[in-house]
Amino acid sequence: MLDxxxxxxxxxxxxxxxxxxxxxxxxxCGKWQKWITKEELQIAKFNGLKIIENKEN
Ligand SMILES: [Zn+2]
Structure with a gap:
Protein backbone atom coordinates (compact mmCIF):
# COMPACT_ATOMS: atom_id res chain seq x y z
CA MET A 1 0.00 0.00 0.00
CA LEU A 2 1.31 3.37 -1.04
CA ASP A 3 1.65 5.74 1.90
CA CYS A 29 -0.92 18.44 -4.50
CA GLY A 30 -4.01 16.58 -5.78
CA LYS A 31 -2.03 14.08 -7.81
CA TRP A 32 -3.77 10.80 -8.60
CA GLN A 33 -1.66 7.92 -7.30
CA LYS A 34 -3.36 4.68 -8.26
CA TRP A 35 -6.58 2.72 -8.27
CA ILE A 36 -6.86 0.63 -5.15
CA THR A 37 -8.47 -2.72 -4.48
CA LYS A 38 -11.25 -3.46 -2.00
CA GLU A 39 -8.61 -4.87 0.31
CA GLU A 40 -6.50 -1.73 0.07
CA LEU A 41 -9.61 0.31 0.86
CA GLN A 42 -9.92 -1.63 4.12
CA ILE A 43 -6.29 -0.85 4.91
CA ALA A 44 -6.85 2.81 4.07
CA LYS A 45 -9.82 2.93 6.48
CA PHE A 46 -7.78 1.22 9.18
CA ASN A 47 -5.00 3.75 8.69
CA GLY A 48 -7.47 6.61 9.05
CA LEU A 49 -7.27 7.92 5.51
CA LYS A 50 -10.05 10.24 4.45
CA ILE A 51 -12.57 8.45 2.25
CA ILE A 52 -14.69 10.59 -0.07
CA GLU A 53 -17.68 9.05 -1.78
CA ASN A 54 -18.41 10.69 -5.09
CA LYS A 55 -22.08 10.03 -5.75
CA GLU A 56 -22.20 12.14 -8.90
CA ASN A 57 -21.37 9.16 -11.11
ZN1 LIG B 1 1.42 15.17 -3.61
Whole structure:
Protein backbone atom coordinates (compact mmCIF):
# COMPACT_ATOMS: atom_id res chain seq x y z
CA MET A 1 0.00 0.00 0.00
CA LEU A 2 1.31 3.37 -1.04
CA ASP A 3 1.65 5.74 1.90
CA UNK A 4 3.35 8.69 0.26
CA UNK A 5 2.59 10.84 -2.76
CA UNK A 6 4.77 9.88 -5.71
CA UNK A 7 5.01 13.53 -6.74
CA UNK A 8 5.46 15.67 -3.62
CA UNK A 9 6.17 12.99 -0.98
CA UNK A 10 3.30 14.08 1.27
CA UNK A 11 1.67 11.39 3.40
CA UNK A 12 -1.70 13.19 3.32
CA UNK A 13 -3.39 10.77 0.98
CA UNK A 14 -7.11 10.26 0.57
CA UNK A 15 -9.40 7.90 -1.28
CA UNK A 16 -12.17 8.97 -3.61
CA UNK A 17 -14.73 6.34 -4.49
CA UNK A 18 -16.08 6.82 -8.01
CA UNK A 19 -18.63 4.13 -8.76
CA UNK A 20 -16.76 0.84 -8.93
CA UNK A 21 -13.35 2.49 -8.86
CA UNK A 22 -11.43 3.73 -5.86
CA UNK A 23 -8.75 6.28 -6.54
CA UNK A 24 -5.93 7.15 -4.19
CA UNK A 25 -5.04 10.84 -4.37
CA UNK A 26 -2.66 13.23 -2.66
CA UNK A 27 -4.37 15.75 -0.37
CA UNK A 28 -1.43 18.10 -0.73
CA CYS A 29 -0.92 18.44 -4.50
CA GLY A 30 -4.01 16.58 -5.78
CA LYS A 31 -2.03 14.08 -7.81
CA TRP A 32 -3.77 10.80 -8.60
CA GLN A 33 -1.66 7.92 -7.30
CA LYS A 34 -3.36 4.68 -8.26
CA TRP A 35 -6.58 2.72 -8.27
CA ILE A 36 -6.86 0.63 -5.15
CA THR A 37 -8.47 -2.72 -4.48
CA LYS A 38 -11.25 -3.46 -2.00
CA GLU A 39 -8.61 -4.87 0.31
CA GLU A 40 -6.50 -1.73 0.07
CA LEU A 41 -9.61 0.31 0.86
CA GLN A 42 -9.92 -1.63 4.12
CA ILE A 43 -6.29 -0.85 4.91
CA ALA A 44 -6.85 2.81 4.07
CA LYS A 45 -9.82 2.93 6.48
CA PHE A 46 -7.78 1.22 9.18
CA ASN A 47 -5.00 3.75 8.69
CA GLY A 48 -7.47 6.61 9.05
CA LEU A 49 -7.27 7.92 5.51
CA LYS A 50 -10.05 10.24 4.45
CA ILE A 51 -12.57 8.45 2.25
CA ILE A 52 -14.69 10.59 -0.07
CA GLU A 53 -17.68 9.05 -1.78
CA ASN A 54 -18.41 10.69 -5.09
CA LYS A 55 -22.08 10.03 -5.75
CA GLU A 56 -22.20 12.14 -8.90
CA ASN A 57 -21.37 9.16 -11.11
ZN1 LIG B 1 1.42 15.17 -3.61
Missing amino acids: KCNKCGSNKLFVEIQGQRRGLYCGE
